[in-house]
Amino acid sequence: MYERLYKENLPYDGVSIVFMELLLFYLILGISHVNCSSLGCSFEEMPTNRYVESSFWNFDALFQPQQHPARDSHDTFFLKTPSTTMQLPEDYVERVKQVHESGGYGSRGYNYEWKREEANKNLLRTHTTAISSRMLYKLAQDTKQNGFTPKKYFSIDRVFRNEAVDRTHLAEFHQIEGLICDRGLTLGHLIGVLEDFFKRLGMSNLRFKPAYNPYTEPSMEIFSYHEGFGKWVEIGNSGMFRPEMLQPMGFPEDVRVIAWGLSLERPTMILYGIDNIRDLFGHRVDLDLIKKSPLCLIGIK
Numbered sequence: 001m002y003e004r005l006y007k008e009n010l011p012y013d014g015v016s017i018v019f020m021e022l023l024l025f026y027l028i029l030g031i032s033h034v035n036c037s038s039l040g041c042s043f044e045e046m047p048t049n050r051y052v053e054s055s056f057w058n059f060d061a062l063f064q065p066q067q068h069p070a071r072d073s074h075d076t077f078f079l080k081t082p083s084t085t086m087q088l089p090e091d092y093v094e095r096v097k098q099v100h101e102s103g104g105y106g107s108r109g110y111n112y113e114w115k116r117e118e119a120n121k122n123l124l125r126t127h128t129t130a131i132s133s134r135m136l137y138k139l140a141q142d143t144k145q146n147g148f149t150p151k152k153y154f155s156i157d158r159v160f161r162n163e164a165v166d167r168t169h170l171a172e173f174h175q176i177e178g179l180i181c182d183r184g185l186t187l188g189h190l191i192g193v194l195e196d197f198f199k200r201l202g203m204s205n206l207r208f209k210p211a212y213n214p215y216t217e218p219s220m221e222i223f224s225y226h227e228g229f230g231k232w233v234e235i236g237n238s239g240m241f242r243p244e245m246l247q248p249m250g251f252p253e254d255v256r257v258i259a260w261g262l263s264l265e266r267p268t269m270i271l272y273g274i275d276n277i278r279d280l281f282g283h284r285v286d287l288d289l290i291k292k293s294p295l296c297l298i299g300i301k
């Protein structure tokens with residue numbers, strides 16, 4: 001495995017990330033073994049090989065309103081060419097339009113005029129949750145044919161945000177996302193899974209702070225007390241996908257989805273003691289640092 005890294009001389013910035021991806025892959029494998037009995041399925045990796053996404057799957061399908069600040073070019077990289085997406089599932093788009101404009105499924109929606117041309121705009125995905133929306137829509141379609149099967153998905157890949165660059169933020173970073181889709185899941189299940197997930201990253205003693213995401217309700221920011229820093233560190237975000245997102249997809253009423261996300265760079269910087277994100281990701285990465293940095297198998301027996 002490691003020989004491949006050097007023989008194929010991956011672009012410098014990719015090497016360190018590969019290490020952490022390996023780490024996380026093992027981590028998620030670890031978790032899937034734990035819960036396999038209860039949910040009888042293990043985590044499957046979502047296909048994230050598409051940086052360019054339509055606003056529809058990145059925002060509208062997630063019930064994120066078209067006037068939401070994250071949807072303007074201050075936060076999002078929109079494409080000049082191809083500026084608009086080719087095709088969307090028309091019947092589903094109509095249901096998304098409805099739920100944004102006038103609600104349904106117990107929601108009163110956002111009461112604004114939803115524009116197709118806005119949903120057609122292509123962009124560099126701002127989160128891998130755009131892939132989660134595609135995968136969940138496919139699962140709902142599949143459910144209509146062959147009945148519902150519980151699923152656990154994860155993704156680890158690049159996302160792009162037109163943000164101010166500083167010591168810990170670049171205009172692109174790697175997002176880690178996990179989701180579990182099953183009947184009758186509750187916030188208790190989410191908290192249990194998060195405690196298991198982060199314990200394997202060497203983080204226990206978690207605190208959960210109510211938060212807001214357009215696509216999850218309830219939502220929680222996750223904090224862990226970091227002995228070294230002597231303070232509580234925000235280690236991720238999470239929530240239960242809203243019925244306004246899941247019902248238009250066609251899921252049965254009692255199907256729930258718990259999901260969570262964090263970055264790959266933040267834990268890597270802290271675990272490897274890297275102070276500036278540019279030393280971890282980008283053209284300034286020192287390959288020697290990578291060569292001599294052992295793979296830290298935290299929490300992996």
Ligand code: FB9
Nearest residue numbers: 175216234235236237238239259260261262263266267270
């Ligand atoms: O990674 C983050 N923090 C972190 C994680 C691990 C860690 O490990 C140390 C070894 C001990 C340390 C820190 N964060 C998420 C928290 C902050 O860093 C935050 O300021 C920056 N966040 C990024 C987004 O910034 C705009 C980190 C990134 C992030 C935030 C949210 C999600 C994903 C990545 C999400 C999500 C989500 C929520 C609900 C449903 C589905 C996905």
